[in-house]
Amino acid sequence: MSTETVNPELNGEESSEKLHSPVIVKSELNGDDSSEHLQLPETLKTELNGEDSSEQLHSSAIVKPELNGDESSELVKLTEALAEPTEKRKREGSETVTETEQKQQNPLWKTTLCSYFRRNDGSCSHGESCRYAHGESELRVRPDNTWDPTSDRAKKMAKTAADDDGEKAEDKEEKCNDVMMTEALDDDECSSVSGLSKCLVNLPMKWSSDNLRCFLKEHGVTFKSAKKKKGMAVGFATFENAEQVKTAVKELDGKPAGNKILKVGDIIPRAFERKGNSAMSSFRTNQQGEKQTEAGDGLDLTKISEETEAEDPVTSDSVLKGRCVRDVVTPLAKMPYADQLEQKKSSLTRTLKTLTRNARKACPNGVPLPEWILKAREIGGLPCELEGIIESPLITGYRNKCEFSAGFSVLGKPTVGFQLGNFREGVTAVEEPVDCPNVSRIACKYAAIFQEFLQQSTLPIWNRLNNTGFWRQLTVREGRMPGKNVEVENPSANISEVMLIVQVSTLTFDDALVNDELQGLAKAFAMGASSASPTLPLTALVVQDHTGISNVAPADAPLRVLPFSREESYSELHADNAVAEAKIHDFINGLKFCISPTAFFQVNTLAAEKLYSLAGDWASLGPDTLLFDVCCGTGTIGLTLANRVGMVVGIEMNASAVSDAQRNAEINGIKNCRFICGKAEDVMGSVLKEYLASPAKVDGLLDIEEKKNQENTTSTEKTDSIVNASKTDGESSTGSENGKSMCIDQDTTPTENMYSTDRAAEPEEKTGLECTNGKSLSESSADDTTEPATQLKKCSSDNLTTPVQHFKNVVAIVDPPRAGLHPTVIKLLRTNSRLRRLVYISCNPESLVANAIELCTPSPDESEKGDNRNNRLWRKMSSATLARHRTKSMPNSEPFKPVKAMAVDLFPHSPHCELVMLLER
Numbered sequence: 001m002s003t004e005t006v007n008p009e010l011n012g013e014e015s016s017e018k019l020h021s022p023v024i025v026k027s028e029l030n031g032d033d034s035s036e037h038l039q040l041p042e043t044l045k046t047e048l049n050g051e052d053s054s055e056q057l058h059s060s061a062i063v064k065p066e067l068n069g070d071e072s073s074e075l076v077k078l079t080e081a082l083a084e085p086t087e088k089r090k091r092e093g094s095e096t097v098t099e100t101e102q103k104q105q106n107p108l109w110k111t112t113l114c115s116y117f118r119r120n121d122g123s124c125s126h127g128e129s130c131r132y133a134h135g136e137s138e139l140r141v142r143p144d145n146t147w148d149p150t151s152d153r154a155k156k157m158a159k160t161a162a163d164d165d166g167e168k169a170e171d172k173e174e175k176c177n178d179v180m181m182t183e184a185l186d187d188d189e190c191s192s193v194s195g196l197s198k199c200l201v202n203l204p205m206k207w208s209s210d211n212l213r214c215f216l217k218e219h220g221v222t223f224k225s226a227k228k229k230k231g232m233a234v235g236f237a238t239f240e241n242a243e244q245v246k247t248a249v250k251e252l253d254g255k256p257a258g259n260k261i262l263k264v265g266d267i268i269p270r271a272f273e274r275k276g277n278s279a280m281s282s283f284r285t286n287q288q289g290e291k292q293t294e295a296g297d298g299l300d301l302t303k304i305s306e307e308t309e310a311e312d313p314v315t316s317d318s319v320l321k322g323r324c325v326r327d328v329v330t331p332l333a334k335m336p337y338a339d340q341l342e343q344k345k346s347s348l349t350r351t352l353k354t355l356t357r358n359a360r361k362a363c364p365n366g367v368p369l370p371e372w373i374l375k376a377r378e379i380g381g382l383p384c385e386l387e388g389i390i391e392s393p394l395i396t397g398y399r400n401k402c403e404f405s406a407g408f409s410v411l412g413k414p415t416v417g418f419q420l421g422n423f424r425e426g427v428t429a430v431e432e433p434v435d436c437p438n439v440s441r442i443a444c445k446y447a448a449i450f451q452e453f454l455q456q457s458t459l460p461i462w463n464r465l466n467n468t469g470f471w472r473q474l475t476v477r478e479g480r481m482p483g484k485n486v487e488v489e490n491p492s493a494n495i496s497e498v499m500l501i502v503q504v505s506t507l508t509f510d511d512a513l514v515n516d517e518l519q520g521l522a523k524a525f526a527m528g529a530s531s532a533s534p535t536l537p538l539t540a541l542v543v544q545d546h547t548g549i550s551n552v553a554p555a556d557a558p559l560r561v562l563p564f565s566r567e568e569s570y571s572e573l574h575a576d577n578a579v580a581e582a583k584i585h586d587f588i589n590g591l592k593f594c595i596s597p598t599a600f601f602q603v604n605t606l607a608a609e610k611l612y613s614l615a616g617d618w619a620s621l622g623p624d625t626l627l628f629d630v631c632c633g634t635g636t637i638g639l640t641l642a643n644r645v646g647m648v649v650g651i652e653m654n655a656s657a658v659s660d661a662q663r664n665a666e667i668n669g670i671k672n673c674r675f676i677c678g679k680a681e682d683v684m685g686s687v688l689k690e691y692l693a694s695p696a697k698v699d700g701l702l703d704i705e706e707k708k709n710q711e712n713t714t715s716t717e718k719t720d721s722i723v724n725a726s727k728t729d730g731e732s733s734t735g736s737e738n739g740k741s742m743c744i745d746q747d748t749t750p751t752e753n754m755y756s757t758d759r760a761a762e763p764e765e766k767t768g769l770e771c772t773n774g775k776s777l778s779e780s781s782a783d784d785t786t787e788p789a790t791q792l793k794k795c796s797s798d799n800l801t802t803p804v805q806h807f808k809n810v811v812a813i814v815d816p817p818r819a820g821l822h823p824t825v826i827k828l829l830r831t832n833s834r835l836r837r838l839v840y841i842s843c844n845p846e847s848l849v850a851n852a853i854e855l856c857t858p859s860p861d862e863s864e865k866g867d868n869r870n871n872r873l874w875r876k877m878s879s880a881t882l883a884r885h886r887t888k889s890m891p892n893s894e895p896f897k898p899v900k901a902m903a904v905d906l907f908p909h910s911p912h913c914e915l916v917m918l919l920e921r
């Protein structure tokens with residue numbers, strides 16, 4: 001698995017109507033995310049890396065935008081607040097509290113519109129007990145007095161507010177209070193108040209402005225106005241006179257607020273204001289006369305967060321000087337590469353030891369400790385040898401995918417690059433990616449072209465503080481040409497294809513204006529590419545429309561392919577110039593891979609080759625091997641190993657990735673691979689049943705299937721409509737038929753719900769495939785009324801006309817997202833005794849360790865099994881501790897043992913690293 005964003009710590013995740021494009025490609029549904037039907041507010045839906053946002057968020061798929069830092073804490077808070085256990089519980093005095101009552105007590109009850117309800121024409125499987133509002137009439141105001149920003153009410157209010165902008169005295173006062181946060185003030189207004197305004201740092205994050213005002217009053221502080229920044233530890237107060245300021249500082253500075261010590265500091269005007277840089281003011285008002293509120297946010301917020309962290313006075317200007325984007329994005333770049341590898345190895349060693357410790361603790365009473373735990377002492381507590389770390393063949397410019405935010409620099413200049421810090425801490429400043437050694441020359445150039453375009457665009461840059469604006473992000477994806485040796489000094493020389501994906505939010509903008517701007521952008525990119533020396537490849541230009549608060553868009557966010565031409569004259573640009581499909585290609589181990597805009601592809605292709613070869617070598621493959629490629633993406637692992645096995649079965653939830661995988665098999669003439677689209681936790685049970693049942697039984701199933709097909713042509717046609725990946729013409733998935741997401745695990749216990757926090761680090765993904773009977777595969781499998789072959793046919797890349805073969809050697813290579821595997825998948829892998837070998841690939845060693853604890857700890861006796869249902873401390877547990885608790889409910893089964901581990905460095909200069917572990921039994 002891999003880290004998708006350049007700087008996961010900083011970054012880590014809908015309306016298409018606005019896009020009236022000649023070619024609209026709605027990205028295929030990623031399946032649905034909900035098995036457990038915990039929803040996130042629309043605004044907090046992320047992109048779960050494809051990973052996306054959703055609607056009916058599975059409690060087990062709650063996500064923090066992938067190291068997306070920013071809104072994660074808010075998201076976690078909300079999801080925690082929402083993630084109440086689903087069964088009835090007893091209150092003190094044994095009064096029974098129903099699930100609905102519990103939810104209603106939740107201040108967030110019905111404060112967010114149910115997107116599931118909306119998309120499904122007014123139906124939601126949760127009915128009245130749904131935590132989310134079914135329509136505007138059910139919607140309640142949020143505790144902070146705001147409305148769901150996607151509601152008509154909120155939009156109307158936002159519009160009215162915008163219309164009144166600058167006219168109301170009240171508004172002006174608010175803006176002045178917020179001088180550090182907003183760009184909407186004129187210099188003179190600000191300067192008149194800045195001496196009488198103070199910044200308060202270390203306020204409890206959850207406080208509202210009302211809380212702050214009460215606090216000030218309680219402390220006898222007289223003020224003119226006070227405002228708390230939502231989701232940040234920062235607030236502002238403005239006073240009438242110097243005397244009030246003096247009292248406030250005396251009464252507040254150093255006093256406890258919540259569990260922290262309050263700091264009071266001056267507000268410094270933005271650097272460009274201080275310098276009176278008139279050029280900067282031109283950035284503030286766009287050509288439509290709309291005020292842009294983003295500029296300069298970053299400067300002050302960065303200061304605040306830096307200073308908060310550093311326990312420094314709030315106002316020191318020097319803190320900015322210490323922070324540079326290179327250090328933030330590639331913190332190890334200062335070290336020689338050999339030292340970086342050593343550091344990663346030590347960190348992995350520490351993490352691996354937690355596997356031994358936790359498995360030892362979790363080993364049930366009366367069950368002997370497994371040999372690998374006993375032997376761990378001999379190797380310093382490691383569960384198995386860490387055999388080393390494989391270097392990346394390329395050290396600089398190795399990334400084939402970079403996601404650049406659009407924002408404002410510390411000097412208030414529209415900038416395309418990386419954020420200087422974490423949004424949660426209040427940092428929104430973006431700096432150019434120059435000097436980041438992991439970014440390619442080509443990506444830097446495209447970022448610069450986009451930046452130049454933004455400086456004269458009539459549409460505003462996205463404002464992360466109030467979630468308004470248009471231009472959000474530029475993703476540059478590169479594909480290499482085949483068969484050329486890598487030019488280490490100039491890796492860009494090997495790049496032959498480039499796809500640009502520009503993320504915008506069209507929601508509040510006029511279609512004609514949007515189209516004009518996008519056409520201008522296409523022209524700018526094409527001109528920039530052809531005038532660069534050497535010229536830059538440009539293969540596809542895609543616009544992604546996304547309104548969520550984080551830039552990580554759901555996989556089904558609307559995509560539109562923009563036509564472009566290298567010709568000087570753009571007047572002749574027509575729809576037919578557009579490429580119907582946006583794809584680029586890359587090569588791994590001699591195979592050609594087609595990559596669509598949202599499909600996962602390892603960001604360091606050459607190092608990924610090494611990773612896949614290692615996984616293949618450790619998997620002990622042969623012609624009699626059946627290889628499960630779990631979380632297969634575009635099929636890279638399975639396809640590169642297909643010639644070494646009898647059959648590959650790939651499972652992947654992103655429909656366009658599955659479609660790519662199928663196409664990749666075809667373009668490489670590979671016939672022994674089958675790709676199944678669905679969440680692994682939804683389809684794995686059926687897949688294992690189908691392939692690992694006794695041959696007699698499976699033959700029987702196929703007979704049943706054939707018979708059904710003959711009997712019911714209509715149902716077959718219906719089925720065909722959702723078998724996206726089986727279409728050889730590359731047609732995309734039509735997604736779920738009725739859009740309903742389903743629960744996967746009927747007996748999900750709170751222990752399994754623990755997974756929801758595990759997965760909080762991962763943007764949620766959305767799958768759309770379902771059985772035509774309206775049940776998810778898992779649900780079907782849970783009640784076992786449909787045969788596995790029938791279920792799988794509906795989401796498989798083939799049509800099951802060939803009988804399922806049976807193989808002696810069954811191996812799984814799993815390469816899950818950062819959150820690791822779902823507990824259902826872990827349970828299935830562990831309890832299927834035919835699976836003797838498992839190669840686990842992970843870019844997050846913590847989740848590998850957590851999953852390995854469950855796979856490798858001996859099962860308890862029945863009598864020992866704990867009931868974890870009332871264990872509500874799980875929210876605060878580490879992933880390893882959670883895993884340890886989950887081992888108690890693992891059905892009796894032979895545990896795996898860790899055999900060896902090896903790291904592969906896919907991310908030079910960053911602390912991340914892929915870890916591979918072989919598990920056997």
Ligand SMILES: C[S@@+](CC[C@H](N)C(=O)[O-])C[C@H]1O[C@@H](n2cnc3c(N)ncnc32)[C@H](O)[C@@H]1O
Pocket residue numbers: 001002050600601602630631632633634635636637651652653654657678679680681765815816817818822
């Ligand atoms: C780290 S990537 C690995 C992809 C592929 N193995 C490769 O190396 O290119 C993880 C993949 O898992 C997919 N994924 C995430 N959650 C999943 C789930 N619950 N079930 C199936 N696939 C999932 C993502 O869409 C992504 O393609």
